[in-house]
Amino acid sequence: FDAYDLAQIKNIGNISNLTNLGDAFSIINGSFKTNLTLTEMYKLISLLRKTEITDIKFKKLTTEEVEDSFTIDTQMETLFTDSKIADEQKRVLILNAAGVEKLGYAVSRLVQNRGGFVVNITNSPKVFNNSFIVSSDLSSTTLKEISYETGIREVVGPEELNTLGLSDIKGYGADIVVVAGIDYADGLWYTLLSLSPFFVPTPK
Numbered sequence: 001f002d003a004y005d006l007a008q009i010k011n012i013g014n015i016s017n018l019t020n021l022g023d024a025f026s027i028i029n030g031s032f033k034t035n036l037t038l039t040e041m042y043k044l045i046s047l048l049r050k051t052e053i054t055d056i057k058f059k060k061l062t063t064e065e066v067e068d069s070f071t072i073d074t075q076m077e078t079l080f081t082d083s084k085i086a087d088e089q090k091r092v093l094i095l096n097a098a099g100v101e102k103l104g105y106a107v108s109r110l111v112q113n114r115g116g117f118v119v120n121i122t123n124s125p126k127v128f129n130n131s132f133i134v135s136s137d138l139s140s141t142t143l144k145e146i147s148y149e150t151g152i153r154e155v156v157g158p159e160e161l162n163t164l165g166l167s168d169i170k171g172y173g174a175d176i177v178v179v180a181g182i183d184y185a186d187g188l189w190y191t192l193l194s195l196s197p198f199f200v201p202t203p204k
Contacts, residue, residue, distance in 0.1 A: 007053065
């Protein structure tokens with residue numbers, strides 16, 4: 001997938017029209033293989049059409065680099081690390097609150113590739129349908145960036161941990177806790193990341 005493919009997708013007419021949508025599918029299918037559902041493909045195409053070419057950085061990787069998860073993550077950090085996040089050094093705890101394998105690791109990679117400091121990834125003692133973030137510092141750049149990148153908008157204060165049944169996580173000493181629930185696991189971002197050829201399985 002390159003700048004030419006993106007330009008083609010952006011130039012297609014209204015994708016509510018089945019013919020135009022079919023043309024967009026053809027462009028996507030000609031660039032990479034996927035088992036995304038039609039609904040997920042539609043969401044991906046809608047996202048691409050809103051993306052400006054100037055906002056995209058293209059980088060070619062060798063087959064060996066693609067198969068090496070460490071190399072991939074290093075490249076991602078180089079491209080996307082935010083110095084303000086790195087400088088804040090907020091300690092971030094990731095909770096898999098959906099009971100879905102690899103979910104915690106998916107969120108962790110996203111945070112770390114932006115320069116965040118993840119202290120631990122673990123399973124939540126209970127499942128949550130809706131994701132949320134726990135933080136006392138609402139002005140934190142790290143918090144704002146995690147919320148933006150994950151799409152998790154709800155933020156609660158640490159005083160809510162007891163009520164939520166998460167009092168045990170206080171021992172991790174985290175400044176920010178990302179509780180990834182079932183809604184996040186069902187989202188397009190996690191679907192794309194879990195299908196990625198450089199996604200490394202993890203029990204969390």
